[in-house]
Amino acid sequence: MIKPTITDIANEMGITPSTVSRALTGSPRVKESTREAIIRKAEEMGYERNVMASNLRRGFAKTVGIIVPRINRQFFSNVISSAESVLGEAGYTVIICQSHETLEDEVKALKTMRANQVAGVMISHSIQSVNGDHILENIPEDVELVQFDRVFSSLPGIKVVNDGVKGSYEATISLIENGYKKIGTLAGYLGAELFADRKKGYVKALEEAGMDIDEDIIFEDSILRETGYRSALKAIERGCDALYCAGDFSALGAFDAVREAGLEVPGQFGIIGTANEHFTGLMSPRMSSLEQRPDKMGAEAALAFLEAVEGKKEDRTIEIPMELIIRQSSSRKQ
């Protein structure tokens, strides 16, 4: 017998496949003693459930799909890694797609998920997604939706996000406490709630400190090293002595600009980045950064999904506190 089925087990034992099925799925409709016998026999025969048949019959798979812009971004790969560990442990299979930051690929990915009848979708949307309509359109009602990091609060389901306002607030406060007087920000794309929040925290900190909010030193769309560099040059020109950057790569660009301007980091210029990318701790001077806790985010997202499919909890938003990692680049001005 190449690969035994429940029918084979049933025949072997002189019983019916339905009983075998119920025994193996843990239905209460079968006597404990027969269940034990069946399980023993199944193991003896080297039985393995045919997932496809099972999925077909039930109409869904014990699978969750994860969609991210790019798997090879440190943040995302960390989220995926910890989510996979939790989901795998719970017997779920993880399928992965990348949106490559485009709406087109994101929709394609959603279709793939639907085609594979996943029980849930964990998604951090592409930069091209301006709202969640395409998500609603492509995910059936009964599929659990878990958004993380980049989320649309208008969508139903579970959301796992950083407390970005609080994080950027603390980062900015830290710069203020270290004596910096004119603090700008490389803000990222403000159309995303994520970045909008980080700006909010920055503004809040300045307001509390009684400092001016100057739109001229709030640089939108500065995410890359290159764009960060250019914006930072302008910031220096406009008299800034510190920058809170909504990303580590733009912060790296800020380093470049500040060095080029002949200023010292820290001291003459303070910088705090966001994401705590690995390299931040290896540079010199080492860069202060706001850690997003992607590991925690992935685990929490996975756990929330599991609770949801088991019907234990309903839709909710989980906030993962950010962690301000203070290193050299933001220390006290002499």
Add this chain to the structure above:
Amino acid sequence: MIKPTITDIANEMGITPSTVSRALTGSPRVKESTREAIIRKAEEMGYERNVMASNLRRGFAKTVGIIVPRINRQFFSNVISSAESVLGEAGYTVIICQSHETLEDEVKALKTMRANQVAGVMISHSIQSVNGDHILENIPEDVELVQFDRVFSSLPGIKVVNDGVKGSYEATISLIENGYKKIGTLAGYLGAELFADRKKGYVKALEEAGMDIDEDIIFEDSILRETGYRSALKAIERGCDALYCAGDFSALGAFDAVREAGLEVPGQFGIIGTANEHFTGLMSPRMSSLEQRPDKMGAEAALAFLEAVEGKKEDRTIEIPMELIIRQSSSRKQ
């Protein structure tokens, strides 16, 4: 009609499901004109193939499984990222598991793959896997096996590896040409072909240059920053003035040790790492490193798989040349 099936299409058109199926799968047994009509109707009705039914009937899924020690390692996430792009484009779904560097989880992952009836498995084995027996045992004959980076040459199937001998040879030659006189190596775990190859290239370079091979400055098992640091301390003690490191993290540890010893990098001490981790280009002095081209590796692995399932090519080993990235840490001794 909630979700149309091929039977619905058939009824609607007054034909039989088998014709619809053949039309949609591109069988030559259906007239072109009817095929076109069927496709039109299918689109009109919003038909989507039920993957599970299809998989069940055919006995396999258009899915490939990727197993890596950890998704969140830069190297692996890059491989996965480019492999997913290629496979997704070809209509394959990617499922992912982590072995967490343990044999136990790797076997579990293999079982998951088998349960999901994947068409192929791409794997880079865990450090605990000393041979490929568990792979053979858990993967059916008809599943295409693609090993990458960490491979067992004894296993059948496709293998995608770096030309590690050549890479480390060039790295070592580069150190020699820059005037370093006593070059050691932080060699990694030599039980893995991967690391054994890197040692070979190192030895070859020294031999060609007529330099002594000194086992006392070949440090096995130095992969982490911490272990690299300790080994590097010994290397300095034993008179080395350069190290070729089989990993970037051990190279980072070497930096620590050299700095602690009060020597200058480069000049008094030369270092070349392996992997070209992102941080190597951001340190100061910037670290020279051997790039593994994970993007190319993932893409080549995926392409080889696609060729194999289409029956175009047979088992083979693909070598991805490494790229020596010369930065500051290995430059000329004054």
Add this chain to the structure above:
DNA sequence: TACAAATATACAAACGTTTGTATTAATTGC
């Protein structure tokens, strides 16, 4: 002892596709 209730198992249909074989329609050769 008999009968209702509960428990355990059997029966059979269904999930939607694919595919070997049978049938019908169209084409070819002579």
Add this chain to the structure above:
DNA sequence: GCAATTAATACAAACGTTTGTATATTTGTA
């Protein structure tokens, strides 16, 4: 124009599981 061939489509079974309903068995109660 008719048989022989080929092309196109129809029929029906199968993939292995799950699950509603029906039947058989056991238990409890009057």
